[in-house]
Amino acid sequence: MTILPLLKPVRQGDNRYMFAIYCSGHQSRVLLFSEHIDELVNGPDGVLLRWRCTCGTTGTTHIPRDHADLQEVA
Numbered sequence: 851m852t853i854l855p856l857l858k859p860v861r862q863g864d865n866r867y868m869f870a871i872y873c874s875g876h877q878s879r880v881l882l883f884s885e886h887i888d889e890l891v892n893g894p895d896g897v898l899l900r901w902r903c904t905c906g907t908t909g910t911t912h913i914p915r916d917h918a919d920l921q922e923v924a
């Protein structure tokens with residue numbers, strides 16, 4: 851499962867993935883797991899990740915496609 855290659859997923863013992871977002875409910879950065887992802891939307895400029903925090907706050911994080919090209923260009 852490699853749906854979040856740009857988020858530097860961390861493989862856990864139970865195959866869960868975590869990623870960090872800024873949650874307005876927590877008013878801080880929060881680590882969420884793959885089970886908190888509502889939807890992944892591929893767009894021309896990258897991926898839009900819709901998440902739902904453990905506190906109930908929902909939000910979206912845009913992952914620019916250029917971010918993936920930096921390694922190859924450099």
Ligand SMILES: [Zn+2]
Pocket residue numbers: 873874875876880903904905906907
């Ligand atoms: Zn939260």
